[in-house]
Amino acid sequence: MERLPSWLRQHLAALRAVVVLTALLGLIYPLVTTGIAQALFNGNANGSIVQSGGKDVGSAIIGQSFTDKDGNPVAKYFQSRPSAAGDGYDPTSTSASNLGPEDIVDTLPVPGAKDEQGNPDQGRQSLLTQVCARSKAIGELEGVSGARPYCTPDGVGAVLKVFPDHAVSVNQACPATPFTATYQGLKVECGKPGEDYATGRTIPVKGNAETPAVPADAVTASGSGLDPHISIAYADLQAPRVARERGLPTDQVKALIGEHTTGRALGFMGEPAVNVLELNLALDGARTK
Known part of the structure; x- marks a missing residue:
């Protein structure tokens, strides 16, 4: 009987390996492990x-x-x-x-603007503002102070963009009253939606808040x-x-x-x-x- 060409034998061997491994690893192994899990750890497995x-x-x-x-x-x-x-x-x-500790500046929503889907512009809250807003809400719910360092009383990140002649509380949209009237002799203004403050120096302000009454796990999501x-x-x-x-x-x-x-x-x-x-x-x- 004439032997098959070597290239054909190699392809047939590879095909047999695929069939065997598919049956073993794709069928038999999952059924065995599932059966063991159902028998020994039924509640956890389900x-x-x-x-x-x-x-x-x-x-x-x-x-x-x-x-x-x-x-x-x-x-x-x-x-x-x-x-x-x-x-x-x-x-x-x-x-x-996936937001880190340096994510402290909000993107303020622009009134009347729409996103790519045609929905009203919602802006974007920084991680700091998310924490501040949650802490304020939980403090009100539980009847305790929701104050935290680097948070304003109205529940956003206490962050300034500082320029040579003025400073801006960038997370407090106008007409909000800035959390501080002045910074190192400079007048502090509220943030104007749509304004580009990228050239300003970013300064988070700690304030005088004590140890927060609201625990960290109440205001941050798990991994x-x-x-x-x-x-x-x-x-x-x-x-x-x-x-x-x-x-x-x-x-x-x-x-x-x-x-x-x-x-x-x-x-x-x-x-x-x-x-x-x-x-x-x-x-x-x-x-x-």
Whole structure:
């Protein structure tokens, strides 16, 4: 029998390898690993789904919002950490904002202008202004000071662009009153939307704010955007409001916080944290003692 040409033998060998590896790695291996996962770690393998009243209400490992249809916090629930994943906590769009500590200057929206899609110009908030706005809103919700260093009282970044003869509070759109009237003898003006201040010297102003009452995890998104936990400090800040809204003793609410606090991973990594979904479900089942 005549042997096949070498080039044809090589192609047939490659084809057999593709078929075998496809069956092994694309079919057999996934089925085996899926079967083992389902048998040994059924809950985790299926998304750590949390149920209440026989219905799926979320996942223990993915955060979610506790807001009304307009996006306002529902006062009787503990609020989650902010999310930058899609429209919030979207597991198909997990991500951070990719904004760093030097992102402190806003792009002010220009009245009457439209973006490329024909929508009204929304401008762009810097990371600093996002933090300031969240801190102000949370302070108002919890009845504490939302002040932070480098934030104005109206909740934007306290940043100046300084020129030889004047300074501009670039994150405060006119006709807002600048957070400071003067800077090193220069008059401070409000920011004019559409104006180019790139040539000015950028000066963030720390102000005299003390240690913030609002914790850092309440005003910054996690790297994944899916964090289901908040810090104990943020949970404790919310406890009086939740207790008041539900007519429960604050001590009872704090006891539930303790029951739903996880320790450090392996005993030494990370910080203790509170699972927001599980805590809110426990509150829904709580009764006044």
